[in-house]
Amino acid sequence: MTSQLKDVVEMYTDGACDPNPGVGGWAAILISPKHNHQRRELSGGEPRSTNNRMELTAAIMGLKALKRPCRVRVHTDSQYLQKAFTAGWLAKWQRNGWLTAARKPVENQDLWRALLELAAIHQIEWRWVMGHASDPLNERCDELAVQARRKVASEQRRSNGEDYSTGLSHTRRPYRLR
Template identity: 60%
Template sequence: MDEVIIYSDGGCSPNPGPGGWGAVLISSKKPDKTKELCGGEKDTTNNRMELTAAIKALEALKRPCKVHFHTDSQYLQKAFVNGWLEKWQKKGWKTAGKKPVKNKDLWVKLLELTQTHDVHWTWVRGHCGVEYNELCDRLAAKGREKLNG
């Protein structure tokens, strides 16, 4: 199984509002070769852009891979690592407060994609000089800029 390192980021300015997402894929076999992805949406939220970045990155993989996924979104990382997704599903996609889970459509898509790959989630602090996280932040900004022509 091929191994890939992925970094992703997403955000809005303002939130909610126009948003962008960015991702970088790095092959463990050829770490000097990276694939950069970005895009945006006119009316969205920070969390939707974080999830979209993860979805787009995993969709870009051509075959099942072992993925070392780095995100500065605790919302994304903790949903997998802390078992939030399993709890939400068992409760009929309701939170502990019995409210509907936000962004269910994106969570369902992301769950589907993680069934194809062996994904290991790591949280990284945003805006702290982590090279690829900073690149993803710039790619997300580029995705927002594309919306404005």
Template identity: 55%
Template sequence: MAYEDIVVSLPPDPEQVVQIWTDGGCRPNPGPGGWAAILTFRDVVKDLSGAEAVTTNNRMELTAAAMGLESLKRPCHVIVHTDSQYLRNGITRWIAGWVRKNWRGSTGEAVANIDLWKRILAAQEVHRVEWRWVRGHEGNDLNERADQLATEARRAAFGDG
């Protein structure tokens, strides 16, 4: 075994990892929505959020991930935390088949949200990205904060709806 193989197999240094916590949602679904991404690196925290007038929960979840990854200025080791099974399964399990089938799902229908899936693929290309699912509304501080920021973005743009 080469030295490089040993180094690569070591767990990442937490001081060198960018953590991104994402969330998105609508009220009602579909309807006005908000998204948020919280980026942490060492002691630096950056909040991103936004809203769209007519969208879906899934689009807002994907937008949060795309915006978080696109905001990175250089190649990084990134851990993206999401409470969306759609996002996590899509990017880790389903996307290879969608691309191979020219963005068609198992039924032959066009994959929903192709534009956002392509943005995420392009944004993660230069990074080493791990995708982690977290249970929503279970007391994880940064997941709860991402939810709050997404809700606040939607409310600021469109009212309580």
């Protein structure tokens, strides 16, 4: 199957969480050189997450957005994500019944399993890029992930009755008629 894949997609991913664990955001940028470098930006967030969960979610959502099997070059600043595939961590975890070398359950199994299913559809090259090192697309991805995180945090504060700009509560005391 993979030898027949002609479409190549460049995918940049990033996750953000502040604090960690805390409110998280993820982003993926998909670029299709075949289609005049058409670019698609995706992002989202969760009220309770971790950096690693957001990194994995970014890769999952980017791969889910592909309409057919492709050759994909995933650019990530997450060594956790990149090395799981390139250093054989995932294969070891699966052989060990999803236990680490220390015999503890692998964290984020739900996301790793989803990512493995999607990775089986595509031919993926996992590339590590240094974060915050002037790679324009990595920087844009970081910006989108942080924006998504901030949006979720703002929505959380509003739903809790707080003014996100001042932190003051909007709950009012009942007026008494005199």
